Amino acid sequence: xxxxxxxxxxxxxxxxxxxxxxxxxxxxxxxxxxxxxxxFLGPNGAGKTTAIKMLLGLVRxxxxxxxxxxxxxxxxxxxxxxxxxxxxxxFHEWLRADEFLDVHGQLYGMPKAERQEQIPRLLKLVGLQxxxxxxxxxxxxxxxxxxxxxxxxxxxxxxxxxDEPTSGLDPMGxxxxxxxxRQQREEGVTVFLNSHLLSEVEVTCDRVGFIKQGQVxxxxxxxxxxxxxxxxxxxxxxxxxxxxxxxNQFGHDVRANGDQVTLFxxxxxxxxxxxxxxxxxxxxxxxxxxxxxSLEEIFVRVVGQxxxxx
Amino acid sequence: MSILTIARFTFREARRRRLLWLGxxxxxxxxAIFALGFYLVYDEIRRSTLIAFAGQEAQxxxxxxxxxxxxxxxxxxxxxxxxxxSILTTVGAISGEISSHxxxxxxxxxxxxxxxxxxxxxxxALMVTFYILLxxxxxxxIVYLVSGLAPRALVAGLGLYVLEGIVLLTASIxxxxxxxxxxxxxxxxxxxxxxxxxxxxxxxxxxxxxxxATNIGxxxxxxxxxxxxxxxxxxxxxxxxxxxxxxxxxxPFLFTFGREPAPSVVLYALVYVAAMMLLAIWSFRKRDL
Numbered sequence: 009x010x011x012x013x014x015x016x017x018x019x020x021x022x023x024x025x026x027x028x029x030x031x032x033x034x035x036x037x038x039x040x041x042x043x044x045x046x047x048f049l050g051p052n053g054a055g056k057t058t059a060i061k062m063l064l065g066l067v068r069x070x071x072x073x074x075x076x077x078x079x080x081x082x083x084x085x086x087x088x089x090x091x092x093x094x095x096x097x098x099f100h101e102w103l104r105a106d107e108f109l110d111v112h113g114q115l116y117g118m119p120k121a122e123r124q125e126q127i128p129r130l131l132k133l134v135g136l137q138x139x140x141x142x143x144x145x146x147x148x149x150x151x152x153x154x155x156x157x158x159x160x161x162x163x164x165x166x167x168x169x170x171d172e173p174t175s176g177l178d179p180m181g182x183x184x185x186x187x188x189x190r191q192q193r194e195e196g197v198t199v200f201l202n203s204h205l206l207s208e209v210e211v212t213c214d215r216v217g218f219i220k221q222g223q224v225x226x227x228x229x230x231x232x233x234x235x236x237x238x239x240x241x242x243x244x245x246x247x248x249x250x251x252x253x254x255x256n257q258f259g260h261d262v263r264a265n266g267d268q269v270t271l272f273x274x275x276x277x278x279x280x281x282x283x284x285x286x287x288x289x290x291x292x293x294x295x296x297x298x299x300x301x302s303l304e305e306i307f308v309r310v311v312g313q314x315x316x317x318x
Numbered sequence: 319m320s321i322l323t324i325a326r327f328t329f330r331e332a333r334r335r336r337l338l339w340l341g342x343x344x345x346x347x348x349x350a351i352f353a354l355g356f357y358l359v360y361d362e363i364r365r366s367t368l369i370a371f372a373g374q375e376a377q378x379x380x381x382x383x384x385x386x387x388x389x390x391x392x393x394x395x396x397x398x399x400x401x402x403x404s405i406l407t408t409v410g411a412i413s414g415e416i417s418s419h420x421x422x423x424x425x426x427x428x429x430x431x432x433x434x435x436x437x438x439x440x441x442x443a444l445m446v447t448f449y450i451l452l453x454x455x456x457x458x459x460i461v462y463l464v465s466g467l468a469p470r471a472l473v474a475g476l477g478l479y480v481l482e483g484i485v486l487l488t489a490s491i492x493x494x495x496x497x498x499x500x501x502x503x504x505x506x507x508x509x510x511x512x513x514x515x516x517x518x519x520x521x522x523x524x525x526x527x528x529x530x531a532t533n534i535g536x537x538x539x540x541x542x543x544x545x546x547x548x549x550x551x552x553x554x555x556x557x558x559x560x561x562x563x564x565x566x567x568x569x570p571f572l573f574t575f576g577r578e579p580a581p582s583v584v585l586y587a588l589v590y591v592a593a594m595m596l597l598a599i600w601s602f603r604k605r606d607l
Contacts, residue, residue: 094419098420112423
């Protein structure tokens with residue numbers, strides 16, 4: 009059975025998970041299109057891993073709907089097209105790297121010829137071609153992460169979940185993961201990336217979803233968001249309190265500290281209009297300094313806010 | 319065929335972790351010690367019976383009694399080894415995979431959870447069966463080669479020993495779907511102890527004609543019908559020692575002093591295994607991992 013090609017790679021509707029009284033995921037509504045690299049961001053304990061586990065059928069949702077490549081999360085046939093690198097992954101340490109991939113290839117139902125072709129190729133891709141016959145018990149954490157990544161790509165998946173794929177990796181390893189994710193995108197694979205390393209997400213993802221207390225609080229096109237969220241610092245002459253209210257028309261979070269005023273605007277196109285408006289109000293403008301926010305700053309702002317933004 | 323993949327994996331794991339070779343090596347050492355001890359002691363008994371008993375029939379009966387006692391003692395020790403091996407090798411088969419998170423990369427493959435349970439069960443069942451046949455077959459063969467004494471219902475008896483191991487490992491796999499490895503082991507040995515004591519109570523109460531105590535003992539024994547299978551196996555395998563005297567059957571000092579358990583215990587054990595398997599599959603399917 010093949011999955012429905014027109015459906016999104018991932019679609020969830022108010023997905024919930026409760027463990028006793030503790031709500032791990034409060035109502036996840038999300039849509040990830042096919043072929044995109046989607047970053048899943050949130051503070052520790054926000055419910056990211058539980059959400060991924062629900063999508064993969066490891067954990068049963070308390071309520072809500074989810075579809076993976078058009079099929080319910082527990083559908084075992086759909087898993088032929090899904091790859092997964094777990095967060096706290098441990099593999100059987102008594103297996104050699106090539107044996108480990110062979111066992112997982114068998115579990116994917118791959119014929120022997122395909123396994124023999126794929127395994128050396130993937131070991132080379134993750135830089136472990138010389139360690140194929142070493143036992144996993146002798147591997148460092150970074151090497152295990154690499155072989156785990158190879159395992160997640162073994163079946164040439166159409167959707168791959170990477171839960172903290174760069175934890176334990178050195179800079180070269182992180183770069184390798186970045187390159188692999190890019191290569192997957194070029195091949196039309198959907199990548200669902202859960203990572204704490206925002207710099208990684210910034211350079212690899214098309215879109216990001218911010219999750220907080222088990223809810224998606226914002227989903228945004230990453231590049232547009234990074235360009236769009238701009239902090240503006242103003243140094244002004246004397247002004248009335250009503251002046252600050254007037255500045256609200258250009259952005260949000262207007263704050264004053266003496267003659268310093270800061271606000272956040274969407275895009276730099278508004279800067280000339282702000283300057284003109286200030287001058288028109290009769291307020292002296294000594295400096296206007298725009299500063300683009302990094303994803304980290306946006307992350308802190310988004311997950312630091314209460315309530316659902318989008 | 320994911321079941322066979324998992325079963326092969328289980329077998330390979332036992333081989334790679336030296337469990338298989340250690341089991342076989344120590345099993346063979348056990349048989350070697352038994353063979354040597356039995357040969358020497360039996361030879362000594364043979365010489366002394368020639369002096370003690372006048373008639374040939376009496377001599378043969380005495381020797382058969384001695385050989386029977388040795389065979390049953392050997393099988394009794396093997397029984398405990400089987401209990402230990404069946405439980406200890408399977409107690410972490412599922413729970414260990416869950417606690418180490420290795421299960422996550424397996425369960426998310428295109429296979430159904432019941433295939434994992436059945437695959438694990440099959441792999442362990444084959445290994446335990448091999449182990450039981452090696453040890454019980456070894457004991458019986460040694461006794462036969464030294465004394466010429468052969469058990470009566472050999473195949474049926476061996477089948478019951480194997481069923482006993484399968485009862486234990488199935489219960490162990492069921493426990494592993496919900497309990498931690500240590501909790502599962504403790505629970506299994508406690509229930510085994512309960513069933514063992516139940517068997518005593520049943521036999522003693524039956525001899526004293528106390529129906530209530532018999533029922534209570536039988537009920538406790540059925541919580542884990544391994545000990546009752548061992549008793550039935552011992553009864554049906556015990557060689558005929560004498561045609562005239564009422565001294566057939568397993569030696570009473572091996573806690574098999576009561577009547578032979580009814581054939582229905584076999585059917586009960588088969589239903590028990592099937593029910594434990596279904597419960598294990600259901601429990602694992604519902605489990606958040």
